């Protein structure tokens with residue numbers, strides 16, 4: 544049996560206001576988004592039938608579209624409800640969800656003022672993003688060959704498809720050399736983030752994380768910062784240079800898909816999967832399952 548592809552499945556996808564059979568949620572090749580990357584998306588997870596931080600994800604989707612100069616023709620509350628309807632139609636309690644908005648096929652060429660805006664939401668089962676083993680061992684990361692662009696060269700605060708071009712290239716470069724993922728520096732050479740997750744370091748009982756001025760200020764990142772502060776752990780947001788990794792004891796990634804995943808090494812620098820990381824993994828797991836307040 545071949546691998547199950549993403550276009551050939553049973554179930555339903557929410558598309559422009561209605562749940563349609565999974566295989567019918569298609570777009571034409573002359574779609575602006577396909578040619579010019581005019582799409583923005585979200586990644587969110589449901590736990591025990593509840594979508595974690597749903598309002599924040601829907602709000603970010605709207606803001607991401609705004610940054611690309613288009614308006615999603617649905618309100619935040621409508622997108623929330625569409626996500627819940629998609630999850631309900633799937634029959635899944637634990638799922639990964641992918642809302643995406645894009646410019647349609649009414650116009651070809653760089654300009655797209657007349658292209659209609661579409662919104663789709665799909666969900667499926669997805670276990671640990673980096674696999675279960677990484678949660679014990681920690682990930683092996685290489686330093687990416689590509690750098691996060693400056694905010695004046697791309698809409699870096701948007702979760703826009705185009706910004707992932709260098710993430711896929713970096714992820715493939717890492718995989719080809721036996722690494723799990725890549726740590727991306729920014730255009731200045733400062734530590735930025737992994738290809739689909741933010742990064743934290745532990746030093747002397749405090750958390751250090753780069754200031755998100757040219758990459759996504761992740762929803763998981765902010766949740767984990769609150770969880771740490773609630774335990775009296777100091778969180779320091781600052782510029783981090785790669786050479787500083789020599790002095791860091793622990794490291795982990797955060798993301799809606801990645802959740803909290805420990806990192807064992809980045810290039811030549813090694814980290815232990817330590818107590819503070821394990822504590823925050825457990826706290827995040829409790830938080831998303833409704834065992835702790837998110838505020």
Ligand code: PMP
Pocket residue numbers: 586736737738739740741758759760761762763764797798799800
């Ligand atoms: N950076 C990138 C490039 C990502 O793709 C993600 C995942 N959305 C994150 C950071 C983490 O963001 P969040 O915690 O909001 O999922």
